[in-house]
Amino acid sequence: MPKEKAPKRAAKTRVQKKKKDPNAPKRGLSAYMFFANEQRENVREENPGISFGQVGKVLGERWKALNKTQREPYDAKAEADKKRYEDEKASYNANDEEEESA
């Protein structure tokens, strides 16, 4: 039996998360974001005049419809994006102790 993780992620932008990190470096994006960026126009093009509900859905459908091979470019971006976030985090760490004295 598959291990049940914990699908406890509310579906609504977390509403102003709590305050934990001083600079909150915000992680990077996700493959879906990159993929959606490209498909969004495509999907909408094939679905002339559909509502967000449809677009968003068909978007996800196609997303997985791709083979990991196609995810490569998106995954690659997500990967690079993560690195980007790593950078902020790095700076966020560096500042963690020292204050920004101008």
Next chain:
DNA sequence: CCGATGATTGTTTAT
């Protein structure tokens, strides 16, 4: 090391 959590990211559309 492992596991669980939370926080976040971006799109679309509509109000």
Next chain:
DNA sequence: ATAAACAATCATCGG
């Protein structure tokens, strides 16, 4: 500006 479907993520924390 925000909300919700859609998906990934994956960094962080703690023992």
